[in-house]
Amino acid sequence: MATIKDVAKLSGVAVSTASYALNNSKKVSEETRQKVLAAAKQLNYQKNGLASDLKRTSTNTIALILSDLSGPYYSELIKGVQDVTSTNGYDLIACSSIGGAQSTAVKFLKEKRVDGVIILAHNIDDGTILESAREGFPIVVLDRSLKSDYVTQIEVDNVHGAFVATEHLIESGSRDIAFISGPYNSHDNELRFQGYREALDKHGIDYKSKWKVSGGFTREGGYQATKMLIAQRDVPQAIFYANDEMAIGGLQALNEKNISVPGDISIIGFDDIQLSEYVSPPLTTMRQPKYEAGALAVHLIFQMLLKEEVDSYYKLTTELIERDSVKSR
Amino acid sequence: MATIKDVAKLSGVAVSTASYALNNSKKVSEETRQKVLAAAKQLNYQKNGLASDLKRTSTNTIALILSDLSGPYYSELIKGVQDVTSTNGYDLIACSSIGGAQSTAVKFLKEKRVDGVIILAHNIDDGTILESAREGFPIVVLDRSLKSDYVTQIEVDNVHGAFVATEHLIESGSRDIAFISGPYNSHDNELRFQGYREALDKHGIDYKSKWKVSGGFTREGGYQATKMLIAQRDVPQAIFYANDEMAIGGLQALNEKNISVPGDISIIGFDDIQLSEYVSPPLTTMRQPKYEAGALAVHLIFQMLLKEEVDSYYKLTTELIERDSVKSR
DNA sequence: CCCAATACTTGAAGCGCTTTCATGTATAAT
DNA sequence: ATTATACATGAAAGCGCTTCAAGTATTGGG
Numbered sequence: 099m100a101t102i103k104d105v106a107k108l109s110g111v112a113v114s115t116a117s118y119a120l121n122n123s124k125k126v127s128e129e130t131r132q133k134v135l136a137a138a139k140q141l142n143y144q145k146n147g148l149a150s151d152l153k154r155t156s157t158n159t160i161a162l163i164l165s166d167l168s169g170p171y172y173s174e175l176i177k178g179v180q181d182v183t184s185t186n187g188y189d190l191i192a193c194s195s196i197g198g199a200q201s202t203a204v205k206f207l208k209e210k211r212v213d214g215v216i217i218l219a220h221n222i223d224d225g226t227i228l229e230s231a232r233e234g235f236p237i238v239v240l241d242r243s244l245k246s247d248y249v250t251q252i253e254v255d256n257v258h259g260a261f262v263a264t265e266h267l268i269e270s271g272s273r274d275i276a277f278i279s280g281p282y283n284s285h286d287n288e289l290r291f292q293g294y295r296e297a298l299d300k301h302g303i304d305y306k307s308k309w310k311v312s313g314g315f316t317r318e319g320g321y322q323a324t325k326m327l328i329a330q331r332d333v334p335q336a337i338f339y340a341n342d343e344m345a346i347g348g349l350q351a352l353n354e355k356n357i358s359v360p361g362d363i364s365i366i367g368f369d370d371i372q373l374s375e376y377v378s379p380p381l382t383t384m385r386q387p388k389y390e391a392g393a394l395a396v397h398l399i400f401q402m403l404l405k406e407e408v409d410s411y412y413k414l415t416t417e418l419i420e421r422d423s424v425k426s427r
Numbered sequence: 428m429a430t431i432k433d434v435a436k437l438s439g440v441a442v443s444t445a446s447y448a449l450n451n452s453k454k455v456s457e458e459t460r461q462k463v464l465a466a467a468k469q470l471n472y473q474k475n476g477l478a479s480d481l482k483r484t485s486t487n488t489i490a491l492i493l494s495d496l497s498g499p500y501y502s503e504l505i506k507g508v509q510d511v512t513s514t515n516g517y518d519l520i521a522c523s524s525i526g527g528a529q530s531t532a533v534k535f536l537k538e539k540r541v542d543g544v545i546i547l548a549h550n551i552d553d554g555t556i557l558e559s560a561r562e563g564f565p566i567v568v569l570d571r572s573l574k575s576d577y578v579t580q581i582e583v584d585n586v587h588g589a590f591v592a593t594e595h596l597i598e599s600g601s602r603d604i605a606f607i608s609g610p611y612n613s614h615d616n617e618l619r620f621q622g623y624r625e626a627l628d629k630h631g632i633d634y635k636s637k638w639k640v641s642g643g644f645t646r647e648g649g650y651q652a653t654k655m656l657i658a659q660r661d662v663p664q665a666i667f668y669a670n671d672e673m674a675i676g677g678l679q680a681l682n683e684k685n686i687s688v689p690g691d692i693s694i695i696g697f698d699d700i701q702l703s704e705y706v707s708p709p710l711t712t713m714r715q716p717k718y719e720a721g722a723l724a725v726h727l728i729f730q731m732l733l734k735e736e737v738d739s740y741y742k743l744t745t746e747l748i749e750r751d752s753v754k755s756r
Numbered sequence: 757c758c759c760a761a762t763a764c765t766t767g768a769a770g771c772g773c774t775t776t777c778a779t780g781t782a783t784a785a786t
Numbered sequence: 787a788t789t790a791t792a793c794a795t796g797a798a799a800g801c802g803c804t805t806c807a808a809g810t811a812t813t814g815g816g
Contacts, residue, residue, distance in 0.1 A: 099539075099561065101772055112796040117774060127794065144559065147538030148481045149772035152801050157477070159531065167521055168506040176497040180523060189531035192496055192521040194509060202488065202518035209476030210428075230473065232428065346705070376675070378707045430802055441766040446804060456764060478802035482771050 100141035109137035120145065159189035160399055161212040163203040165219035167194040172218070173372065175240075178392025179216060186400055188213070195219040199226065207237075214399040216240065216392075220284040236402035238395045242285040245410070250398055252391055252412045256286050259384040259416030260293025263366050264338055266382070266418060268301050271427045272336035272364055275303075278323045278348065280315035280340045287315070290340045290368060309334060313344040320344025324351035335363060336424070342367035342374045342383055349377055349423075360425040370419050380421035387414045429470035438466035449474065488518035489728055490541040492532040494548035496523040498672075501547070502701065504569075507721025508545060515729055517542070524548040528555065536566075543728040545569065545721075549613040565731035567724045571614040574739070579727055581720055581741045585615050588713040588745030589622025592695050593667055595711070595747060597630050599693055600756045601665035604632075607652045607677065609644035609669045616644070619669045619697060638663060642673040649673025653680035664692060665753070671696035671703045671712055678706055678752075689754040699748050709750035716743045 106116040111130060118126045119134035126134075137143075151157045162179055176192070183190040191212070195203035203222060206212055207230045214236040217227065224244055231237050231248035238250050267275050277294050280287035291310075298305050311326055313319035320339055327333065328351065339345035345367035352359055359365055359379055367374060370385035391414055401408045435445040440459060447455045448463035455463075466472075480486045491508055505521070512519040520541070524532035532551060535541055536559045543565040546556065553573055560566050560577035567579050596604050606623050609616035620639075627634050640655055642648035649668055656662065657680065668674035674696035681688055688694055688708055696703060699714035720743055730737045 102774095103772080113773085114775075114797080115795055118795090121774085125794070130794075142558065142561070144537045144539070146481070146772050147534065147540045148477050148486070149801090150774070152475070152477045152481055152803090153772080153774045155801065161520075167509055167519070168502040173497040180496055180525065184526055184531075189534060190496070190522065191490075191531065191535075193519065196509065197513055202513075202520065205476065205518060206520075208473045210473070211476045229471065232471070234428075373702055373705055376702055376706045378705070431804095432802080442803085443767075443805075444765055447765090450804085454764070459764080475802050478771090479804070480771095481773090482802080482804045484771070 099146075100138075100143040102143070102145065104141055105134060105137045105143050108141060109133045157189075157211060157213050158187070159191055159212050160214040160216065160396065161203075161206045162190060162192045163195055163207065163215055163217045163219050163222065164192060165195050165221050167192060167196075172369075172388045172392070174388040175218070175392035178389040178394075179396050180392075182393045182396040182400075186396075188400075195222045198222075210235065213403060214238075216395045216399065220281065220286070223283075234403075236399045238398055240391060240395060247410075250402070250408055250410045250412070252395055252398075252414065254386045254391065254414045254416055256289035256416075257293040257296070259368065259386075260290035260338070260340075261297045262293075262416070262418055263368065263384050264294045264297035265301070266420075266424060267336040267338060267364055267366055268297060268303070269427070270336070270364055270425050272334070272425075273303055274306075274309065274334040274336070276309040276311070276327055276334040276337045278311055278313045278320055278327075278337060278339045278344050280313065280344075282312070284315065287340050294338055308332075313339070313347070315341050315344060317343045317347035320347030321351045322347075324348035325355075328352075328355055328357070333357070333363065337363065337365045339365065339367045342369045342371045342381060345381055345383070345423075346373060346377055349381070359423050364424040366424055374419075375421070379423050382421045382424045383419050384416045385419045386416055390414060428475075429467075429472040431472070431474070433470055434463060434467045434472050437470060438462045486518075486540060486542050487516070488520060488541050489543040489545065489725065490532075490535045491519060491521045492524055492536065492544055492546045492548045492551065493521060494524050494550050496521060496525075501698075501717045501721075503717040504547070504721040507718040507723075508725050509721075511722045511725040511729075515725075517729075524551045527551075539564065543567075543732060545724045545728065546571075549610065549615070563732075565728045567727055569720060569724060579731070579737055579739045579741070581724055581727075581743065583715045583720065583743045583745055585618035585745075586622040586625070588697065588715075589619035589667070589669075590626045591622075591745070591747055592697065592713050593623045593626035594630070595749075595753060596665040596667060596693055596695055597626060597632070598756075599665070599754050601663070601693055601754075602632055603635075603638065603663040603665070605638040605640070605656055605663040605666045607640055607642045607649055607656075607666060607668045607673050609642070609673075611641070613644065616669050623667055637661075642668070642676070644670050644673060646672045646676035649676030650680045651676075653677035654684075657681075657684055657686070662686070662692065666692065666694045668694065668696045671698045671700045671710060674710055674712070674752075675702060675706055678710070688752050693753040695753055703748075704750070708752050711750045711753045712748050714746045714748045716745075719743060 102116050106113045116134050119131040180190055193202040193206055195201045216238050218240040220241055231246050240252050311323045313323035367381050367383035370383045374381040374383050398408050431445050435442045445463050448460040509519055522531040524530045545567050547569040549570055560575050569581050640652045642652035696710050696712035699712045703710040703712050727737050
């Protein structure tokens with residue numbers, strides 16, 4: 099591969115001049131610039147981005163860390179992130195945290211291959227984030243509660259959202275309400291569970307642990323959890339799935355057993371992913387302001403990059419989206 | 428930020444020794460290693476990945492370029508890519524080609540920030556790819572036909588798939604079959620159109636250009652295109668959407684006008700995205716072996732990285748997935 | 757007890773680039 | 787003609803790391 103040295107030699111100028119020419123600095127004459135550009139073209143020169151980033155100590159790119167790149171993830175969130183990132187002339191890369199400490203995500207988090215990172219990946223532990231947080235390297239987390247000088251936190255109001263969801267189920271006439279939970283290491287999951295409990299309490303309904311089963315936030319998990327619930331014989335009147343993916347899996351399980359939704363059982367999800375609108379029946383769920391969350395996250399990163407003061411905590415609110423999976427009374 | 432120099436100084440060894448210790452080389456004594464590790468911990472040292480990549484002239488990461496990170500994209504494909512990549516101890520990053528020549532994608536393509544790239548992004552032009560292709564930098568394209576020594580091409584059999592889809596529509600009794608196309612710069616789109624034409628020809632049906640309208644491969648585009656078709660008065664008996672996303676948008680438009688699918692009109696899509704199974708009615712479509720395509724792509728990249736000879740062209744086949752959006756006769 | 761082999765350790769070079777600073781050259785002002 | 791000004795170019799330092807080649811210390815065989 100041709101380097102800038104080769105270009106300089108071929109065009110008969112110094113390396114520094116070549117660099118200026120290539121970077122459109124006005125410090126070189128038009129004539130020289132053309133000469134250099136021609137040489138570059140002839141050699142099919144492509145600059146080594148690593149080298150220039152190293153020298154400049156900035157990469158102009160920010161990373162979005164997702165727990166699983168292939169998930170039907172928050173495409174609206176990504177859109178928010180992407181819009182703001184590119185508007186500011188920065189690059190965005192997405193990487194997955196599959197593999198835990200050995201994952202690509204951790205590599206990007208630690209090795210300053212990017213200028214800032216946004217994390218939405220419950221399988222990255224707090225310690226890793228804390229170790230990586232440092233002055234001049236903004237991190238924003240969307241999926242956990244974390245206090246540190248260098249990380250800022252955006253949270254949707256999970257507790258309240260779950261409370262509203264559960265109450266919605268209660269108000270539609272259900273009292274036996276199961277909670278299909280996400281993974282136990284998920285902060286979001288915990289908060290949603292808390293909201294569920296609070297709603298139960300408020301309406302004087304006893305919490306029964308048999309109504310809590312884990313579905314790991316995946317469709318398959320929701321499917322299994324629901325089947326388990328059904329196998330227990332005593333089917334609840336309603337199910338609150340801690341996310342939509344599990345609800346969709348659950349829907350399938352219910353369907354297979356000919357349990358009608360919302361005729362026999364009401365179900366509600368959380369997130370409002372795209373699919374939710376299209377399943378049958380359309381899923382009632384709690385919407386998170388995902389685009390806004392993504393956009394805000396990058397926005398904050400840029401502020402921090404500019405050394406501006408930002409709050410360390412932001413809370414966004416959720417909204418009940420009523421569709422047809424909950425019995426109307 | 429602490430550098431390796433700082434670590435070396437604090438632990439009282441040479442930089443080179445620190446480097447060896449940090450990289451678990453067995454050239455240093457256990458004692459020294461511990462000393463260095465302790466110093467690193469104390470300084471919260473994190474290596475600069477850019478610097479080490481630059482020195483080693485390899486990044487151990489491969490990039491997946493998608494036209495739009497936020498699309499409900501081929502999650503199976505990503506899964507295939509991801510599985511194989513991580514199995515080989517490499518990292519994967521995804522980036523978007525939104526923004527054309529200024530996009531992140533192009534930056535990664537040209538500036539050797541990665542060791543290889545997989546492209547599925549019709550908005551990157553052939554020229555850019557050709558310019559970047561070079562010995563030792565494997566590129567595999569999934570969305571176009573491109574001859575070059577350094578790029579290898581994986582294609583699904585679009586022509587045949589589209590042919591089968593169209594014929595399926597014809598065999599179910601339709602003769603007026605509209606084609607909702609993708610963007611004109613899409614190679615896939617073109618081939619699908621060709622398959623459509625061939626099926627028409629074979630069955631002696633005249634192609635009418637009024638039945639071809641563009642939906643740009645997006646849901647919204649499919650929705651608009653379908654509305655336009657309806658506005659034309661003369662509604663076709665069937666519609667072949669060049670991808671599922673458009674079909675789903677179309678479904679919505681049809682729904683709004685109370686045109687029953689498949690009662691009044693049959694529709695078929697292409698891709699078999701996840702959603703397709705869940706819309707109502709479930710969408711009949713042509714499935715692409717997406718996981719396989721992704722896995723194969725990375726596999727080939729690794730082969731090329733090892734300087735092994737690979738074919739420059741692979742073709743995968745499609746499969747008709749019959750669901751309920753086509754009238755059964 | 758000497759010399760060679762073994763085990764660590766280290767200095768220095770250099771990956772490809774940007775950028776500072778010094779220098780050289782042409783032009784304008786005195 | 788001389789000095790001041792602007793502009794163009796070049797030499798060299800250095801970003802943080804890896805790795806080669808060479809050094810020093812330790813060990814063991816003869």
